[in-house]
Amino acid sequence: EDACRRAGIATTDLAAVVTHQANLRIIEALTRRLALRDDVVIARDVVDSGNTSAASVPLALSKLVERGEVPAGAPVLLFSFGGGLSWAGQVVACP
Structure with a gap:
């Protein structure tokens, strides 16, 4: 929510x-917390690819783009987290 607010969008x-x-389980919990519209695309590549560590966000975004699931220029929330309490989120325009 904070990343969206900083980007000036809801x-x-x-x-x-x-x-x-x-x-x-973590992906579903995070996206439920955001109270998203039903038509928002949620990357769930972990089902097919497993945890690809630091590459997981760019790989998942790349697959969404390749499959044409998100139009160019559409707002996409990228969110990652790591050991301890480290996390980061950013809203980008889909390439």
Whole structure:
């Protein structure tokens, strides 16, 4: 929510959410917390690719773009987290 606020948009404006692909349970919990629209695309590559560590966010975004699931220019929330309490989020325009 903070990343969206800083980008000047609401979570309801998002076209897609790409989180660190640690496990599906975490992805589902994070996206539920955002109260997204039903049509927002959620990257769930962990199901097919497993946890690809630091590469998970760019790989998942790349697959969404390749499959044409998110239009160019659409707002996408990228969110990652790591050991301890480290995390980062940013809203970008889909390439």
